Amino acid sequence: MKDDVLAPNLIEMKNLEKRFALDDGFLETVKIRKGRIVREKREVHAVNNVNLTIQKGEALCVVGESGCGKSTLARLVAGLLTPSNGEIHYEGTRIDTLSGRKMLPYRKKMQMIFQNPYASLNARMTICQALEEPVRVHNAGISGAEVRDKVAEVMRSVGVDPSWASRYPHEFSGGQRQRIAIARALTVDPEFMIADEPISALDVSIQAQVLNLMLEAKEQRGLTYLFITHDLSVVQHFGTRVAVFYLGSLCELADTATLFANPKHPYTKALLSAVPQLKDDSPQHIRLKGEIPTPINLPIGCPFQSRCAQANARCLAEQPVSMLQPDGALVACHAVEEGRE
Amino acid sequence: MSLLSVRDLVVKFAMRKQTITALNQISFELARGERLGIVGESGAGKSITGFSILNLISQPGYIASGNILFEGQDMATMSAADLRTIRGNRIAMIFQDPMVTLNPVLTIGQQMVETLQAHRNLSRADAEKIAIIKLREVYIPAPEDRLKQYPHELSGGMRQRIIIAIALLLDPQLIIADEPTTALDVTIQADIMELLLDLCQSNKVSLILITHDLGVVSQMTEKTLVMYAGKIIEAGPTREIVNDPQHPYTQGLIKALPQQTAPGERLSQIPGNMPPLSDVPDGCAFHPRCEYATDLCRSTTPEIEDLGRVKVACHEVQRLNQRATPKEDSA
Amino acid sequence: MSSFVAQAQQSRWARIKGSNLVYDFMHNPVAIVSFIIFATIVIATMFSPLIAPFDPYDPTQYDIMDSELPPSWELAGDSKFLLGTDAQGRDLWSAILYGTRVSILIGICAVALQAFLGISIGLIAGYIGGRVDSLLMRLADIQLSFSTLMVAIIFLAVTQAMFGTEAFNRYALYMLIGVIGIAEWPQYARTVRATVLAEKKKEYVDAARALGFGPLRIMLRHILPNSISPIFVISTVQVANAIISEASLSFLGLGMPVSQPSLGSLISSGFDYIFSGSWWITAIPGIVLVVLVLVINLLGDWLRDVLNPKLYKG
Numbered sequence: 001m002k003d004d005v006l007a008p009n010l011i012e013m014k015n016l017e018k019r020f021a022l023d024d025g026f027l028e029t030v031k032i033r034k035g036r037i038v039r040e041k042r043e044v045h046a047v048n049n050v051n052l053t054i055q056k057g058e059a060l061c062v063v064g065e066s067g068c069g070k071s072t073l074a075r076l077v078a079g080l081l082t083p084s085n086g087e088i089h090y091e092g093t094r095i096d097t098l099s100g101r102k103m104l105p106y107r108k109k110m111q112m113i114f115q116n117p118y119a120s121l122n123a124r125m126t127i128c129q130a131l132e133e134p135v136r137v138h139n140a141g142i143s144g145a146e147v148r149d150k151v152a153e154v155m156r157s158v159g160v161d162p163s164w165a166s167r168y169p170h171e172f173s174g175g176q177r178q179r180i181a182i183a184r185a186l187t188v189d190p191e192f193m194i195a196d197e198p199i200s201a202l203d204v205s206i207q208a209q210v211l212n213l214m215l216e217a218k219e220q221r222g223l224t225y226l227f228i229t230h231d232l233s234v235v236q237h238f239g240t241r242v243a244v245f246y247l248g249s250l251c252e253l254a255d256t257a258t259l260f261a262n263p264k265h266p267y268t269k270a271l272l273s274a275v276p277q278l279k280d281d282s283p284q285h286i287r288l289k290g291e292i293p294t295p296i297n298l299p300i301g302c303p304f305q306s307r308c309a310q311a312n313a314r315c316l317a318e319q320p321v322s323m324l325q326p327d328g329a330l331v332a333c334h335a336v337e338e339g340r341e
Numbered sequence: 342m343s344l345l346s347v348r349d350l351v352v353k354f355a356m357r358k359q360t361i362t363a364l365n366q367i368s369f370e371l372a373r374g375e376r377l378g379i380v381g382e383s384g385a386g387k388s389i390t391g392f393s394i395l396n397l398i399s400q401p402g403y404i405a406s407g408n409i410l411f412e413g414q415d416m417a418t419m420s421a422a423d424l425r426t427i428r429g430n431r432i433a434m435i436f437q438d439p440m441v442t443l444n445p446v447l448t449i450g451q452q453m454v455e456t457l458q459a460h461r462n463l464s465r466a467d468a469e470k471i472a473i474i475k476l477r478e479v480y481i482p483a484p485e486d487r488l489k490q491y492p493h494e495l496s497g498g499m500r501q502r503i504i505i506a507i508a509l510l511l512d513p514q515l516i517i518a519d520e521p522t523t524a525l526d527v528t529i530q531a532d533i534m535e536l537l538l539d540l541c542q543s544n545k546v547s548l549i550l551i552t553h554d555l556g557v558v559s560q561m562t563e564k565t566l567v568m569y570a571g572k573i574i575e576a577g578p579t580r581e582i583v584n585d586p587q588h589p590y591t592q593g594l595i596k597a598l599p600q601q602t603a604p605g606e607r608l609s610q611i612p613g614n615m616p617p618l619s620d621v622p623d624g625c626a627f628h629p630r631c632e633y634a635t636d637l638c639r640s641t642t643p644e645i646e647d648l649g650r651v652k653v654a655c656h657e658v659q660r661l662n663q664r665a666t667p668k669e670d671s672a
Numbered sequence: 673m674s675s676f677v678a679q680a681q682q683s684r685w686a687r688i689k690g691s692n693l694v695y696d697f698m699h700n701p702v703a704i705v706s707f708i709i710f711a712t713i714v715i716a717t718m719f720s721p722l723i724a725p726f727d728p729y730d731p732t733q734y735d736i737m738d739s740e741l742p743p744s745w746e747l748a749g750d751s752k753f754l755l756g757t758d759a760q761g762r763d764l765w766s767a768i769l770y771g772t773r774v775s776i777l778i779g780i781c782a783v784a785l786q787a788f789l790g791i792s793i794g795l796i797a798g799y800i801g802g803r804v805d806s807l808l809m810r811l812a813d814i815q816l817s818f819s820t821l822m823v824a825i826i827f828l829a830v831t832q833a834m835f836g837t838e839a840f841n842r843y844a845l846y847m848l849i850g851v852i853g854i855a856e857w858p859q860y861a862r863t864v865r866a867t868v869l870a871e872k873k874k875e876y877v878d879a880a881r882a883l884g885f886g887p888l889r890i891m892l893r894h895i896l897p898n899s900i901s902p903i904f905v906i907s908t909v910q911v912a913n914a915i916i917s918e919a920s921l922s923f924l925g926l927g928m929p930v931s932q933p934s935l936g937s938l939i940s941s942g943f944d945y946i947f948s949g950s951w952w953i954t955a956i957p958g959i960v961l962v963v964l965v966l967v968i969n970l971l972g973d974w975l976r977d978v979l980n981p982k983l984y985k986g
Contacts, residue, residue, distance in 0.1 A: 065526035078882050100886070107884030120875035124897035133893070134883045173614045181879070188883065203382035204553060208597035208610040215607065230527060237599035237608070256604060274531035276556030278583055278600060285531045291496045292526070357695065 010091060010192055010224050011054040011077060017085035018047040018072050022296065045295050046072040048248040048303075049086070051322070054192075059218065059225040061239030061256070063232060063271070065292055069248035070228045074196045077226060078112045079103060090192075108138050111185035115197035117177035121169040121184075128165035131155065131184055138188045150187060157220075158183040158213055175206035182213060186221070193217075194226045199234065211238060232275050236260055244268045247295055247303035250322060254329035264331045266308050302334065310335040344514055344547050345371040345394065350407035350417075352386075352393050354618075361618045363389050363402065365571045368645075371564075373514065376541060376548040378558035378579060380594075381568035382615050387551045390568070391517045394549070395428050412514070430460045433508035437520040439500035443492040449503055450488030456510050475506040479536060498529035505537060515547045522557070534561055555595060559583045567591050570626035571618055577651025587653045587662070589631050625656065633657045696978045703974040706967040713964055717773035724766035725752075729932060734761045740950045756952045758938070759945055767933055768957055772964065774934040778848050779915040783907055785853025786914075790860020791903065795891050797861065798868025809865065812858035820855040820917055827851050828926040841929035848927055852914050863906050867899040901979040908972030912965045919961055935961045 022042040031040045047069040054060050062070045075081045077088060079095065088096040095106050114120040121130060131151045136142065152162040158179045169177055178198060185193065195214065199207040211234065217223055227238060235242055235256065242259045244252040244267065252265040263269045270286040288307045299305060302315040314334050322330040323337055334340075352364035364386050371377050379387045392398055394409055396416045409416040411427065419427075428434075436442045444452060453472035457463055463471070469488060476484035479502040492500055501521065508516055518537065522530035538561055541548045550561055558565055558579060565582045567575040567590070575588040586592045593611035595601065602608050613630040616622060625643050628634040637656050645654040655661075697703050716723060726733045738761035742749045749756060755764040797808040828851060832840045840847070871877065872895065880890045915935075921927040922936025923943075930941050935957050942953025 065528065075878075080878055080881055104884050107882065110882075112879065112882040114875040114879060116875055120879045122876045122880075122894050122898065124900075125894075133885075137883070137885055137889070175614060184879070184883075194882075203615070204555070204594055205382060205597055205611040206614065208599075208608040209612075211599070212607050212610055215605070232527070233599040237602060237604050270528055274528045276531070276534070276554060276560050278556050278559050278595065278598065285535065287532060287535075288528050291498050291529060 008056055009053045010056045012089040013050055013052045013077070013086065015086040016047055016050040016076060016083055016088065018076055018081060019043040019045055019084045042296055045248050045298050047076065048298070050250050052243060052250065052253070054224060054226055056224055057222060058240045059227055059238055061227045061229060061235040061242045062245060063229060063235055063242060064245035065230060067292060067295060068245040070245050071196055074112070074194050074226060074228045078110060078194050079107070108188045109190055110192040110194060111188065111190040112194040112196065113182055113185055113198045116201050117174050117181055120181050121177055123169055126166050126168055127180055131187055134184060135187050154183045154186050157186070174202050175209055178202060178210050179213060182217070186217065191222070192224045196228045197230070200229065200231065232272060244271065247292065247298065249303050250332060251304065252329060252331050253322070258327050258329055262327065264325060264329060264336050265333050266310055266335065267304050310340050343370040344373045344412060346410040347394065348408045348410070350393060350409060351405040352389055352398055352402060353405045354402045356401060356619070359619060363571050363618055364393065367573055369566055369573065369576060371547055371549065374545040374547055375564065376550065376562040378562035378565040379549060379551045379568060380553065380555060380558055380565060382553060384615060384618065385568040386571040387568050388519055391434070391519050391549060391551050394517060395432055395434060396424055429456060430511045431513050432515045432517065433513040435504055435508050435516060435518040435521045438524045439497050439504055440524065442504050443500060445492055448489055448491055453488070453507055453510060456507055460511050471510065475509050476503070478509065478540065479506045481506065497525055498533065501525060501533050502536065505540070509540065512544070513546060515549065516541065517549045517551070519551045555583065555598065570616055570621050572626065572654065573645060574627070574654045575651060576645070581650045587648065587651055587658050588655050589633055590627050633661060693978055700974060702970055706970040709963065710967045710971060713772060714776065717769055717776060720769035720773050724769045726763040726766040728762050728767040728770050734763065736761050740945065743952050755956050758941060758953045764953065764956060767938055768960055771933045771935045771938050771957060772960060774845070774928055774932065775915050775918055775936070778845065778852070778918045778934065779911045781849045782852035782914040783910045785849060786856045786860055786910060787903065787907060789854070789857035791864050793857065794861040794864025795868055795896065798865040799872060799887060799891050799895065808861070812861050816858045820852065821920060823855045824851045824917065824921055825924065825926060828921065832926065841931070844928050848918055848921065852917050856910065856913070859906060859910060860903070863902050864899055867902050868895055871895050871898050905972060905976040905979055908968055908975060912968040912972070915965055
């Protein structure tokens, strides 16, 4: 990437992999195949061999359809899940193997915002309790007055009136709740924010409010974002770089402007053409055959082969690796590599 | 004569502490083969509009006044038996979530045959033949095999196609689609919308598309209603509304879309939230969020007025237009 | 500052008054009647030393000559003994007041013990999951496969034989609480585990983990308060069950001694005389027991209907 020299890496993911076992108990793994009893474990391959860096100060957007592993990626980086394979480094320190106590300083630096503002706040805690709790936990020995000042300051910065602090979450609308959830993440002064579909549960007019708030926080606090979304128009607006995921693998990684001006991976092209445009100048929608396969039994070769119009024998046999393109984009596609069109 | 004509429809919900007006004086016309989009945020009353056309509002809601004339018959006062001959038969409805619309314990074939036999006097074999034809129309591969499958064996996009096929089974004159693709992925959504558009055009079926997505409306429909807090605030041809919205709310909605702003810039935003239906302010319901609001807006509810190209419910729209026109020229 | 606090309290009171729980209660005659009866019984038994004309625990206050007197409205009745007397000449009205108090006390304490064990085990099993969960839940299954009465009978019979009746009678109250409490914890553990599993998937728990909170804090501060509704509902049913268990055990002679009668031992003590025509010694405490259990169950049913979000929102 052209920015590599300028911005230091905040997060580095190396060969990151996450599998979920489908069969939990021992008995579920025992199956009869061709008259013989065998032990067979089915696994969902949510994230496969992902190499990705997040640079300080950027907003890296991860886009993809449901089941492409983008939320799993966010949870892996946030430390809510442990990777099955691979490493995650935060400013050079490996964090995926750290124990609870040693992880604590990094928890303070990275915060997460969730999709559903109706579920991400504890219904039995007042706003005040919810916001004060992280301040107290992360700043041992802080006085009550300092906690209240901090909470009031953060509430004001997200546009929530501090006098509402004694109310419960159900008294707020979805947009206000998402503001409060953002405020809660900001109370510990993080430098890195992971946002998992933060606006997709909100109404159109409220989406703009929350997006603006996140942009503001980015500028004022110098935040770095990992922004997970399925909405490409938001990506175009918010992201500095975009990573396109399909079935747990990285298809294309490029600067936002480059990606939207010149998408290269066949999947990226189809995805961009599928966004309903307001004005009628949208390019003809590229129709993909079939649907996204389940990530249980991944095909050998390119994960996109079953829906790709340009797939050939090589795509069925060999998994493409990310190749650097002249304009700085990283694309994992044999067709692009060979110049097939 | 128009196919559907809704006149001054008022729907109320008798809640514990108060009666809420969910739909307030809704009027619109839909011609045969016409496609209408109803846009609004959640709680604006767009889904209730869809349900009330079929007179499917259930307790504690009720149709307080107004007419819903479908081919001249008033659905609001019709008997339950007459309503059943129209529902599913001449007006079909497609719901938001394809995962829950189909009955999980019946096969696709059973559900389709059941629908057909409820309205037509058909043998099982004939009904299955029609089902297969309809499945083929929605591009379901190997339709004969699908009839024996259960919903859980099919993907979300496939299920929504089957739901569309079921909606088409009885050759309805009108399809009401309530957020038909919200639960689906972007690439699948585009497929389904294209399919729905093709089917409506080729079969001369009218469509009412209820959605929050202005992009979808602009690609699918000819006419659009914009709803806010239980009222229609702007109505007219979709092109006009998308390209040159008149009501400050519609303008705000379109300006708030990320496509409308340069990357990294602040999005233009409408402040505040839509009021809950239990607490709609006096005057124009939008006035607390409107930058042009005057004393008149705060006290008197604006009536919907015909401005020629579109109908708008706004006191200030005339004045705004005069101000906006020269600006447009310079841009 | 004080006015601010007052305002907050007022708003909390207003919030309780405006809540669905209270609204629903005020519009449900069954719940109101049940609650009034239950409250009357509880208050009457709480003040039983003041209300009762005699002290049934004091043998000097009753006379064998007064034995088996029918209730005062019967021909042979004595106006001194409102509900008649038992075989030892004890005033039945006083005995019932004291006995109900013992029954309710055992019921509530046993349920508190069940709740403590069950909630702790359910929280741990649900939150930690994996092997710990399997182990604890299999333990619960084993416990559930013995009926409460069977466990209680074996345990109480063995202790009675080991320590003698006199020592047993002295500690009967605590032993009943302990046995009923331990025998029924799996009810709580299962309910709590199920709600914890559901709550654990919600984003607020992830949010708490992302903020770096420890498991104990997440369990107690975040998950437990959100699991309180089912605990509430199950508690009412369990109190009724515990009262019945206690009565059954006392009826079998393995519970409260006749010198400190509970409702069960009163019923039991009268049972020998039922064929000699003294029906009241068994029947009146029996009716009290049935009414008490019935109103608790009716209140529990009402609570379940109100708090069950599926029924409520549907």
